[in-house]
Amino acid sequence: MSTTENTEPTARRRGRRPAGQDTRTALIDAARAVFAETGYDGATVRAIATRAGVDAAMVNHWFGSKEGLFAQAVLELPFDPMELQKALRQGPDDELAERIVRTFVTRWDTAGGGQFVALIRSITGHEQAGHVLRDFFQRFFSAVITSIGADRTALRMNLCATQMVGLGMVRYVAKFEPLATEEVEVLVRAIAPNLQRYLTGEIG
Template sequence: MNQSPDQTEPKRRGRRAGGEDTKAALLAAAREVFVERGYEGATVRSIAARAGVDAAMVNHWFGGKEGLFAKAVLQVPVDPNALVERLLDGPVEEIGERIVRNFLGVWDPIGGGQFAALVRSVTSHEQVADVLRGFFVQTLLKRLTSHIDAPDAEFRATLLASQIFGMGMARYVIRLEPFASADVDTMVKAIAPNLQRYLTGDID
């Protein structure tokens, strides 16, 4: 009888002695499984099995798969679900501004941090590109556009992704001046209107 991938997932031996040990094991397992299977293919059960812990620990420590991905792969203190709620909290016509402010608010203090490393790795690792597509487009941006009464939600999500990744590339990887050192208000005035058009405007 054939077994599902989750049933055949090799488990690490040994009992996890404490909470921090369990958390570290989940983070390590998640990095492996997300790269191997992509964001959509990685399941909570498969990650927990790889770590040798109960799947309930994923929700306990990270609030779900999205939060685990943010901590394990992006390595930033951002809860994806809370981020989407923040972006949707306010007038629809100001979402573009909130996207820019939240993006820069996360990455500017750490000079791009793991975002820059991920962008660099995309060009040589298709698995990483698959993970980023799954997380940013399918999980974050499509969830955002689905709350807005506008047609072509999937296309709008990819347009948002092109602008956001381009902003991160120019600011943190290439460090294109004066773009890289522009203050947040300048960035908002320049970029937010375009993001807003992608979200709610005419894209025909």
């Protein structure tokens, strides 16, 4: 065994492998297969762990949750979306959009935008990935919007997605200037008021 043993208390039940990063990689591979076969809601942590040949506790250990595993295996996001959601909900409701724009752009920038390109490729290449992304966005933004009591949650969620997906496309994929190299806070001031209207404003 290895020095990662202490951080994986249950891995030994399955024998000598996979351990450490091997476990993580095996879970990501298994998750991609299971999510593609059964969709987000049909996929269980148990099924993914079984496919990977590891204990189900490894999912929580490495990814925090099924959402976290999904975010990294399928969406290739560089962060745990549920942890992000909690962070975003701390603060005044009328500054929620500022926090969303600032946090997403900062994290996407840190990852170099590569994940965003991969995400868009996966959406355009596979019908299933579109459904999976929709489910995820629905889950993520619905929780945020419902918490501030706005009506028409589903449409508002979709509108938020148009702005955030479009922002990612222009900054990381098409790389329009000056937006692609603009300071984060310039983007926050320019874009947050529009996103805030989609979250809580009058939308017709």
